[in-house]
Amino acid sequence: MSQSQLEDSHRKFKAYLKFLFYTTQLNFLPDCRWRCIKYIEMAIMPSLLILNTVLALTKFISLIGKSFDLAGFLYLIIMPCAWAQVIVKFFITAVFYKKEMDAFVRYFDCQVFNTNILTKIRQRIMPRTINLANKFGSACVVAVSGYHYFSLTTTKFTSVLFFSYVAETSFLHVPLNIILQSISMVYSIWLMTLVDILFLFMMVYFKGEFDSISLLFGELNEDRIIPDKDCERILLESFKFHMKANEMLMIFRRICWFNLLVQFSTSLVYICMVLYMTNSTSTTSVFFIIPPAVVGQTLLVCYTGEIIKSSSEGVPISLAATKWYQMSIENQRFYLMVLTFTQQPTVLSTFGMNEVSLSAFLKILKMTFSYCAFLYTIFN
Numbered sequence: 001m002s003q004s005q006l007e008d009s010h011r012k013f014k015a016y017l018k019f020l021f022y023t024t025q026l027n028f029l030p031d032c033r034w035r036c037i038k039y040i041e042m043a044i045m046p047s048l049l050i051l052n053t054v055l056a057l058t059k060f061i062s063l064i065g066k067s068f069d070l071a072g073f074l075y076l077i078i079m080p081c082a083w084a085q086v087i088v089k090f091f092i093t094a095v096f097y098k099k100e101m102d103a104f105v106r107y108f109d110c111q112v113f114n115t116n117i118l119t120k121i122r123q124r125i126m127p128r129t130i131n132l133a134n135k136f137g138s139a140c141v142v143a144v145s146g147y148h149y150f151s152l153t154t155t156k157f158t159s160v161l162f163f164s165y166v167a168e169t170s171f172l173h174v175p176l177n178i179i180l181q182s183i184s185m186v187y188s189i190w191l192m193t194l195v196d197i198l199f200l201f202m203m204v205y206f207k208g209e210f211d212s213i214s215l216l217f218g219e220l221n222e223d224r225i226i227p228d229k230d231c232e233r234i235l236l237e238s239f240k241f242h243m244k245a246n247e248m249l250m251i252f253r254r255i256c257w258f259n260l261l262v263q264f265s266t267s268l269v270y271i272c273m274v275l276y277m278t279n280s281t282s283t284t285s286v287f288f289i290i291p292p293a294v295v296g297q298t299l300l301v302c303y304t305g306e307i308i309k310s311s312s313e314g315v316p317i318s319l320a321a322t323k324w325y326q327m328s329i330e331n332q333r334f335y336l337m338v339l340t341f342t343q344q345p346t347v348l349s350t351f352g353m354n355e356v357s358l359s360a361f362l363k364i365l366k367m368t369f370s371y372c373a374f375l376y377t378i379f380n
Contacts, residue, residue: 002123003119003123005123005127006112006122006123006126006127007112007113009126009127009130009131009134010108010109010112010126010130012130012134013108013130013133013134013201014105016134016137016197016198016201017105017198017201019194020093020194020195020198021094023187023190023191023194042094042095045090045184045187046087046090046091048180048183048184048187049083049086049087049090049184049187049188050083050087052079052080052083052184053079053080053083053084053087056076056079056080056083057076057080059076060076060077060080063076077269077270077273078269078270078273081265081266081269081270082188082192082266082270083184083188084262084266085192085262085263085266086187086188086191086192088258088259088262089191089192089195089259089262090191092195092255092258092259093195093198097255100251100252100255101255103248103251104202104248104251104252107244107248108205111126111205111208111209112126116237117216117233117234117237118209118212118213118216118237118241121212121215121216122208122209122212125208125211125212125215126205126208126212129204129207129208129211130201130204130205130208132204133197133200133201133204136197136200137197137200137201140193140196140197140300141193141197143293192297193297195259196297196300196301199256199259199301199304200300200303200304202252203304203305203307203308204307206245206248206249206252206307206308206311207307207308207311209241209245210242210245210308210311210312210314210315211311211314212241213238213241213242213245213315214311214314214315214317214318214319215318216234216237216238217234217238217315217318217319217322218318218321218322219234220234220235220322220323220324221318221321221322221323225326226326228327228328228330228331231327231328231331232330232331232334235331235334235335235338236334238338239338239341242315242338242341242342243341246346249308249346253346253348253349256348256350256356257349257350257351258350260301260348260349260350260353260356261350261351263297263298263301264298264350264353264364267294267297267298267364268364268367268368268371270294271291271294271295271368271372272368272371272372272375273375275291275368275369275372295365298361298364299361301356302356302357302358302360302361302364303358303361304348305347305348305355305356305357305360306357306358308346308347308348309345309346309347309348309355309357312345312346312347313345315342316339316342316343316345319335319338319339319342320339322335
């Protein structure tokens with residue numbers, strides 16, 4: 001593929017990233033030069049989600065010791081967990097780690113637009129992986145939009161009436177609740193999905209870089225005898241690219257640590273609750289869609305960890321397969337140093353999980369069904 005195709009694929013990613021920041025910081029509102037107004041704009045949606053969480057917890061506490069609808073009671077547990085996940089993702093991407101997120105984009109720009117020894121290899125690998133991420137992201141957006149439309153129409157807009165902003169006697173009770181809680185629900189589901197897709201895109205870029213380095217090392221395994229200067233150049237340049245990619249990945253791992261902690265903990269809670277509701281209460285058909293949706297979100301997160309793990313493991317494997325015995329003594333020493341530094345694969349981790357991958361996804365499912373069985377035993 002040509003350089004222009006690679007740049008076009010990269011521009012689609014930047015357009016997606018721009019859309020994400022416009023939605024999280026409400027940049028679509030009229031522009032204002034006052035910085036305080038910009039801060040207020042950025043704080044509107046998180047404040048609404050925090051208010052929803054407080055109101056839901058208040059109603060949850062008020063129902064303790066009273067007769068209540070079990071499905072609605074469990075929903076009051078699920079929604080604050082979901083909103084907590086969204087609030088954490090908002091602060092990670094738009095506030096605390098905003099500079100790091102900008103640095104990732106500049107790093108990806110350097111990969112795409114700078115000409116170096118990996119340029120031709122990237123032109124073969126990167127467009128294919130970025131386009132795949134684009135299609136997968138589009139499918140996620142369509143699925144989320146369809147789910148939200150289905151949930152609202154099936155329940156006749158009662159699925160968002162978890163609590164009241166105003167008294168039930170007021171004429172604003174139904175319209176105000178539907179408007180504000182629908183906005184918060186749409187924003188929550190969209191932001192959860194958009195951030196997960198954003199992390200998937202970043203993993204795709206890192207995968208493309210590691211795969212490119214592996215193919216570059218593969219040039220040392222050709223049948224022809226490679227001059228010592230070419231061997232030294234390939235080893236040196238590949239080592240520099242690998243060190244830079246690892247440096248950026250260390251930052252990304254810190255960002256993922258907090259995100260994954262909240263993601264997995266909240267996912268366990270509301271998968272257990274929803275599974276219990278579907279088995280123990282008379283629920284609408286929308287409840288049967290939520291568990292696969294949450295499981296799919298968890299699978300997506302674990303799959304991103306699997307992507308980076310498998311691609312980073314491919315670097316030392318391709319390096320070990322080279323014809324190192326044909327190199328000069330000086331290059332063999334450098335080869336051993338590079339092999340030592342690339343030996344350890346890069347993995348995502350969080351509290352309680354040293355490795356986030358597809359095997360971790362199976363552990364989460366096992367824990368989820370164990371907790372669900374425990375809940376069923378306690379309540380019955």
